[in-house]
Amino acid sequence: MDNNRLAALVLILTAFLGCAGLAEARDSSLCAQKDPTGLAAGAKPEPCPEAKGEPATASAAQPVLRHDAAATTPVIAGPITHARHFVYRLLRPEAPSTETIVLLHGSGGDEASLFKLALRVAPDATLLGVRGRIVQKGIKRWYARITPTEFDQADIRKEAKAFVDFLKSRMAAEKLDLEHTVFIGYSNGANLIAAVSLLYPGLIERAVLLRAMPVLTKAPETDLRRVRFLTVSGEKDRIYAPFAPVLEALLRNRGATVDARQVAAGHLLGDEDVKVVSDWLSAADMMAGDTKQ
Structure with a gap:
């Protein structure tokens, strides 16, 4: 009788865990499915670009509204690798607007992690998702970290320059306009x-910073009068808020x-962030229209 009850309990727990993982399983890479998001009517992922030394497909089962997997780790130590090239994904609707959104994931994410969020806030925009080149203790990042709130200053500057060079080249190749581009980043991104x-003024004019913090110990005296930011912090995010x-x-x-x-959230993103x-x-967009008139 006890064995039967134990078997029944195992079955219930297995079913529960399977349901809990369903949301992540549905969000696999663009290369694996024709429409991984299920949200972009008419949106077509472009052929997955090869980057030398990097896999052609994003890792599967990456949730879009996700927790920064490494945000609360006390110390990230261990081996650090720098990829030579950036891996990216481009999603261009059949009838795109003039807007482009550049997406930068949080720690542990990848180039497809923020697609669902972007498609909900701007379904007609062209999306460019980029993966950070750093892997630190098995976690994908944008620059090396010492503790959750201390960062390798030389690495930040090195990766910022590499990203800027990549962005200018990629935007020109895809015939995308930086003046009609919004940057959305989550946590590390x-x-x-x-x-x-701050380091390259004039490049970014509109940006959404989700669960962000300052990382430069000596920020340059940059003129940002033309730049508009939206910052969204989580009330319960004890580390970054x-x-x-x-x-x-x-x-x-x-x-x-x-x-x-x-x-009213922690480090995790959700529907309130989307709104x-x-x-x-x-x-x-309305303010930009008024300015042009």
Whole structure:
């Protein structure tokens, strides 16, 4: 009788865990499915680009509204590798708008991790998802980390320059306009966007920084008066939320327009983030239209 009960309990737990993993299993790479998101009517992924020394397909089962897998790890140590090239995915609708969204994942994510979020906030935009070149203790990142809030300064600058060079080349090759581009980054990726804005002024004009913090110990005195930022912190994000006001003040002190929001969440992204970003993009588009008139 006890054995029967134990077997029944195992079956129940197995079924529960299978259901819990279903959301991740549905979100596999663009190379694996014709429409991995199920959200982009008419959107077609372009052929998966080969990058020398890198696999042609993204890793499977990467959730889009995801937790930064390494955010709460006390210390990341161990081997660090730098890929030679950036891996990316381009998703271009059949009838695209003039807008492009460049997507930078969080720690442990990849080039496809933010596609679902982007498709919900801007379904007609062309999407360019890029993967960071760093792998640190098996975790994909944008630059080397010492602790959750301390970072390798030389590596940040090295990877920022490499990303800028890649971006300019890729945007030109795809005939995409940087003046009609929004950057959306999550956690580690958002931090790189902020760093690039400070190190290479004039490149980024609109950016969404989700769960971000300042990572440059000596930020240059850059003129950011033409740049608009949306920052979204999580009220329950114990590690990064306390740094959000510091980043916002840093960007404002350089002249940027910063719309700072906080959602009732932790480091995990969710539906409230989608709404905040969608509303901000719509308002930004309206303001851009008024300016042109």
